[in-house]
Amino acid sequence: MPLNKEIQPGDNDELTRERLQATFDTQQMAAALWGSDLARKRRELAKKVDKLTVLHDSKDMSFMTREEKLSENARKVVQMFAHVADIVEDPSDDAEMFHLSSNAIGHEGHPFGVHFVMFIPALKAQADDEQREKWLMPALGLQLIGTYAQTELGHGTNLRALETMATFDKATDEFVIHTPTVTALKWWPGSLGKSSNHAVVSANLIIDGKSYGHHNFMVQIRDENTHKPLKGITVGDIGPKMAYNASDNGFLGFDHHRIPRRNMLMRHAKVDKNGVYTKPPHAKIGYSAMVHVRSVMIGHQGMFLGSASTIAIRYSLVRRQGEIKEGSGEVKILDYQTQQHRLFPQLARAYVFMFAGKEVRELYQKVLSDMEKGETTLLADLHALTSGLKSVVTHLCVAGMEQCRMACGGHGYSRASGIPEIWGVAVGGCTYEGENMVMLLQLARYLMKAVKETKKGKSLGRLVDYLLLPQDRHSLIGRVPQGEYGPHLAAFEHIARRQIFKVADELTKLQDKGMSKEIAWQKKAVELQRAARLHTRFYLAACFHRKVQSVVDGRIREALADLYHLHLNYELLDMVNYALEDAYLKADQVDFIREDMYRLLETIRPNAISLVDAFEFSDRELRSVLGRRDGHVYENLYKWAKESELNRADVLPYFDKYLKPMMLAARQRSNI
Ligand SMILES: CCCCCCCCCCCC(=O)SCCNC(=O)CCNC(=O)[C@H](O)C(C)(C)COP(=O)(O)OP(=O)(O)OC[C@H]1O[C@@H](n2cnc3c(N)ncnc32)[C@H](O)[C@@H]1OP(=O)(O)O
Numbered sequence: 317m318p319l320n321k322e323i324q325p326g327d328n329d330e331l332t333r334e335r336l337q338a339t340f341d342t343q344q345m346a347a348a349l350w351g352s353d354l355a356r357k358r359r360e361l362a363k364k365v366d367k368l369t370v371l372h373d374s375k376d377m378s379f380m381t382r383e384e385k386l387s388e389n390a391r392k393v394v395q396m397f398a399h400v401a402d403i404v405e406d407p408s409d410d411a412e413m414f415h416l417s418s419n420a421i422g423h424e425g426h427p428f429g430v431h432f433v434m435f436i437p438a439l440k441a442q443a444d445d446e447q448r449e450k451w452l453m454p455a456l457g458l459q460l461i462g463t464y465a466q467t468e469l470g471h472g473t474n475l476r477a478l479e480t481m482a483t484f485d486k487a488t489d490e491f492v493i494h495t496p497t498v499t500a501l502k503w504w505p506g507s508l509g510k511s512s513n514h515a516v517v518s519a520n521l522i523i524d525g526k527s528y529g530h531h532n533f534m535v536q537i538r539d540e541n542t543h544k545p546l547k548g549i550t551v552g553d554i555g556p557k558m559a560y561n562a563s564d565n566g567f568l569g570f571d572h573h574r575i576p577r578r579n580m581l582m583r584h585a586k587v588d589k590n591g592v593y594t595k596p597p598h599a600k601i602g603y604s605a606m607v608h609v610r611s612v613m614i615g616h617q618g619m620f621l622g623s624a625s626t627i628a629i630r631y632s633l634v635r636r637q638g639e640i641k642e643g644s645g646e647v648k649i650l651d652y653q654t655q656q657h658r659l660f661p662q663l664a665r666a667y668v669f670m671f672a673g674k675e676v677r678e679l680y681q682k683v684l685s686d687m688e689k690g691e692t693t694l695l696a697d698l699h700a701l702t703s704g705l706k707s708v709v710t711h712l713c714v715a716g717m718e719q720c721r722m723a724c725g726g727h728g729y730s731r732a733s734g735i736p737e738i739w740g741v742a743v744g745g746c747t748y749e750g751e752n753m754v755m756l757l758q759l760a761r762y763l764m765k766a767v768k769e770t771k772k773g774k775s776l777g778r779l780v781d782y783l784l785l786p787q788d789r790h791s792l793i794g795r796v797p798q799g800e801y802g803p804h805l806a807a808f809e810h811i812a813r814r815q816i817f818k819v820a821d822e823l824t825k826l827q828d829k830g831m832s833k834e835i836a837w838q839k840k841a842v843e844l845q846r847a848a849r850l851h852t853r854f855y856l857a858a859c860f861h862r863k864v865q866s867v868v869d870g871r872i873r874e875a876l877a878d879l880y881h882l883h884l885n886y887e888l889l890d891m892v893n894y895a896l897e898d899a900y901l902k903a904d905q906v907d908f909i910r911e912d913m914y915r916l917l918e919t920i921r922p923n924a925i926s927l928v929d930a931f932e933f934s935d936r937e938l939r940s941v942l943g944r945r946d947g948h949v950y951e952n953l954y955k956w957a958k959e960s961e962l963n964r965a966d967v968l969p970y971f972d973k974y975l976k977p978m979m980l981a982a983r984q985r986s987n988i
């Protein structure tokens with residue numbers, strides 16, 4: 317019985333031979349990646365979608381206009397919900413629903429893109445019981461389509477500078493929502509441009525001339541039947557983007573638009589009919605929908621990188637180019653060490669990002685249930701963790717996906733590879749839900765507070781306990797790790813701790829010289845974001861370690877450990893300058909790390925296809941000719957190219973209109 321369960325009759329022989337080399341059972345590895353229950357559900361779900369032709373793409377999205385894409389995905393999303401009860405076991409399970417959406421719709425967006433990911437989480441966390449009854453139930457039942465309208469044309473990061481106003485009118489018991497300037501137009505919200513009829517809108521709460529900062533309000537923006545914008549509302553699409561073009565990100569303006577007082581989300585902050593304001597239990601509780609998405613993004617980004625790795629690794633086992641030994645025939649490009657070095661570290665990252673995604677979701681769920689009871693102690697930890705992970709993971713994902721694209725040579729540049737679209741969607745994650753640099757500085761703020769606590773002999777939280785440990789001066793990394801990678805993980809810890817204390821000391825020195833806290837922060841901002849990155853990379857390595865330790869099956873643990881050890885070596889080399897600066901690592905230790913990394917590339921090579929098969933991404937969700945499970949790449953690339961709209965006729969009108977007259981004229985001139 318082959319251990320790789322992806323083998324099927326009619327597959328490309330190259331891939332079958334590769335799959336037979338697996339040292340582990342791919343379905344068991346899938347269970348380690350997703351959890352056994354979800355892995356099973358994912359397999360069953362993909363089979364059901366395969367049978368339901370109404371959920372299939374009517375043609376390749378690459379050949380569609382934006383309007384066609386929007387219409388096609390609206391059609392499929394409606395069909396998806398119509399059949400949801402037959403396809404998924406638990407429609408309230410985000411992971412199952414995401415898998416369904418990936419299979420049926422893809423990642424380019426659809427009319428409910430923000431509805432489930434932000435609108436509903438905002439209602440769950442911020443609407444009181446009566447408001448939940450009024451909006452959450454209809455939203456879950458798809459009676460309305462919602463979006464989350466926070467960012468404005470002039471401001472996205474600095475939420476305190478948002479200009480949209482919600483002025484309380486005591487006489488009518490209403491808020492007047494108004495866009496005072498062009499820069500106050502809401503700009504970017506997904507599915508706002510053409511699809512949504514409701515929005516959670518962030519606006520400055522003003523009572524009796526006093527501003528209480530921005531709060532969230534439920535605003536109906538379009539008529540539920542005609543879908544026309546309501547009076548006093550201007551709304552539209554912001555135009556094409558790098559990718560994600562089946563999403564109608566939009567603009568929105570209000571001209572003294574009136575909503576009832578009870579449309580302010582009042583689970584935490586409240587305004588009564590006399591205009592008396594009640595503060596929320598935590599100043600940032602209104603930011604919870606953002607924290608939700610940041611927590612979900614980590615695993616999703618891991619899946620994006622996993623998809624790109626799957627495409628590039630499968631293709632690298634089909635593609636032959638050049639000889640290693642003259643006369644012995646062309647080799648599979650994955651046999652080149654440079655190709656392995658390009659791809660396997662991305663695969664390892666995809667694995668650890670998915671593991672980290674699971675951990676962070678568990679913390680999010682805990683914080684959410686605490687918040688229900690008015691308990692907010694862990695909110696700061698969650699904010700710090702998600703801010704760092706969101707930034708580091710998106711950054712490494714897009715860098716890794718670009719390696720995957722380049723590793724596919726020319727065909728990687730074609731949209732047939734599927735990588736450009738996944739990359740374009742993933743790269744948006746560096747910006748949305750908080751621009752990466754800004755979020756790293758949020759984590760840095762937390763780390764600087766942690767240093768202060770450490771100096772008092774206390775820990776700010778579990779995630780920064782390691783700051784209390786003594787610093788080792790020298791690494792114990794040796795020539796042959798022999799399964800003992802403790803010193804490697806200790807090096808991550810050392811590098812993070814040293815940078816965090818170093819920048820904290822530098823800040824203190826500047827302030828001791830009389831510099832203000834804010835200016836000192838600016839002088840050290842680059843070093844601060846470095847500290848945040850290094851802390852997060854240590855967290856990720858430690859998360860990988862926890863995962864490997866938790867696996868019971870020996871074969872799975874061994875294959876995962878190879879990836880983990882590669883990750884340790886590769887990432888350490890990527891940030892080795894920090895360890896050389898203080899002579900924590902010596903030059904010969906760096907060589908040991910390199911040698912071990914090259915050894916691991918060879919160890920992983922025979923398992924490469926099975927490690928990507930274990931993601932169990934279906935062909936339908938990969939939408940990639942290069943990444944096809946059966947490996948039949950070339951004939952399908954040719955078939956795909958023939959679908960190009962440019963091939964609808966041998967001669968297109970522009971030839972007769974422009975090129976032919978020009979050439980004729982040139983010929984006539986040359987005959988004169
Ligand atoms: C799904 C995939 C598919 C994806 C499908 C695609 C869907 C795409 C959806 C994208 C949707 C969006 O982008 S929606 C829009 C997202 N927008 C953003 O993310 C905006 C980013 N900006 C922010 O979040 C904020 O402005 C900050 C955090 C940067 C700064 O806020 P601030 O209010 O000025 O606060 P600041 O002075 O810096 O900090 C004061 C104190 O508050 C704390 N603090 C700040 N935020 C939080 C928080 N959330 N929770 C706890 N605490 C917090 C700080 O640590 C600090 O603590 P102490 O140090 O005082 O203790």
Ligand SMILES: Cc1cc2nc3c(=O)[nH]c(=O)nc-3n(C[C@H](O)[C@H](O)[C@H](O)COP(=O)(O)OP(=O)(O)OC[C@H]3O[C@@H](n4cnc5c(N)ncnc54)[C@H](O)[C@@H]3O)c2cc1C
Nearest residue numbers: 464465466467471472473504505506744747748749750753
């Ligand atoms: C695909 C996509 C989908 C989106 N969906 C939504 C949505 O559904 N709803 C919604 O409300 N918004 C949405 N947004 C908007 C998004 O949340 C913002 O674009 C994002 O928060 C960044 O804000 P900004 O555009 O103002 O960037 P800016 O803040 O203008 O960033 C520009 C540069 O300035 C730097 N910078 C800014 N402030 C600081 C600082 N304090 N310190 C150091 N550097 C700083 C940044 O690091 C960056 O380099 C979406 C955006 C995208 C790309």
